[in-house]
Amino acid sequence: MIYMDHAATTPPREEALQMYMEASKHFFGNSSSLHDAGSQANRLLENCRNQLGQLLLADKDGIYFTSGGSESNILALQSLIEANAHKGNHLITSSIEHSSILHFFARMEAFGYEVTYLPVDSHGLIDLEELKASIREETILASIQHGNGEIGTIQPINEIGNLLHSKGILFHSDCVQTFCKLPLTLADLPIDSISVSSHKVYGPKGVGAVYINPTVPYKALLPNTTHEKGFRPGTVNVPGIAAFVTAAELLQDEMPVNQERYKQLRSKFIELLSNMPVDVEIESSAVEQLPHIVGVRFPGVQGQYVMLECNRRGLAVSTGSACSSGQQDPSRTMQAIGRTDDQAIEFIRFSFGRETTDAEITEAAKILNALLADFFITQ
Structure with missing residues (x-):
């Protein structure tokens, strides 16, 4: 064959599979447990968080591991919107986003939010002037993908972010298709949050990550959650995360x-x-x-x-x-x-x-x- x-999924590379097996054997403890097995798993988890932060040139404290790109999009958007709902009820996205984002915004409309779906030109690009014209006093967040997974069009996220930030609007970008395929140096980009996924970069399925700038407030989807500093419930998949970061580092180098x-x-x-x-x-x-x-x-x-x-x-x-x-x-x-x-x-x-x-x-x-x-x- x-x-x-x-663009749908990649075969996991041998180095990632080996890391998954080794981590499963030797770091099987729950990273939230206080015994030695849990502490060892937690150290590996935090090393992975630090490595991914270095890969993205981002503060490791803004990285939260998830089950994949779709969950990353949903958790990032929901958390940021809830924390900033007092500022307004208007959201912006594009008409060609991943289904997880479009379905999320449709749900937000059912909860009383107003959403502007920006059109794109014949090549799949949004118009910055149309984006500017869509901004309102009550606009709190925009979500524009970095790269389209069907036709590959790359959006000018630097210009988009500068425009949004000049108006005090949060900017989330779905970077699942571009992570380790285009340079993503978050220290130099006007982006508040991004989503990435393991199985697009030759890591295992069921693993992903969110980056939220630590200076930006967010409200966790579920209160009193303890895992991932309260960002996401559920026992952390440490072996999967170790395999994901291993694959990402190798692909970034290549x-x-x-x-x-x-x-x-x-x-x-x-x-x-x-x-x-x-x-x-x-x-x-x-x-x-x-x-x-x-x-x-x-x-x-x-x-x-x-x-x-x-x-x-x-x-x-x-x-x-x-x-x-x-x-x-x-x-x-x-x-x-x-x-x-x-x-x-x-x-x-x-x-x-x-x-x-x-x-x-x-x-x-x-x-x-x-x-x-x-x-x-x-x-």
Whole structure:
């Protein structure tokens, strides 16, 4: 199987698996327990917190470990909003956020908050002037993702943060897709909180983290919680966290080499697709993008068909949207960038990883060429 769905999840790397096994054997104690086994686990936990802080150039006291990116988004947003609810009831986000954020804001609307969903242009970028125009006296927080997981568009988070902070508005950014793939030096960025996830960086599933600037007040979702300094309930997954931080440090070190290689793979793949005897639309290739993500449409061919046929022929890819009982919903991101529903369900996403090779790129193009030829012959 050629695996080209790394934006969905990555295979855990050997070093992370080894760390998980060692930590599970030797640091199995509950990190909140007062006996020696608990103290040893707590020391490892705090070492991991310090290492992740160094990786992000952030104060370790603002790092809280969670079960993954979705929980990180929800806990960060809820905690910040509750602590600042006295300032107003208006929130801002974009129309192409991760489903965890969009569902969260829909819930906040049910509780009486007003939410502005910023539109994006045909490449998936928000307009800073529209963001500025959406700000009100009662605006307390905005959540804008760093990188889009479907088409890879990178938002200008430095400019966004400066604008929001000039108005006294908190800024949360979902950095799950960009962590260890783009530089994230929080000491230099006007961001109040971010979310990251382990399984996007070759660590285990079920682990993630939130960073909240320690100077920013937050109110814990559940009162009287003791774990993670009261930020999150539940026994802390110390082995998973150790494996996560191990994987993140290694991927961070590899970032320059990986990014250059992804650019070369992307260029080659797009060239191979462009040489096919069928129509091909590369989504949002005219703006700054995560180079390991390539969003594609083959006009007249549903993405779900391409995905299933690729899978049958040994190539794992994604439609970038949910499928249920054989029914494919149009990609929300595709709709937001102006595609029709028919065009939106044509979307297919290819995403590379550290183990993706030139040979796999060539073979993936051959698979696509063959299955599309078969499709059009039968039409």
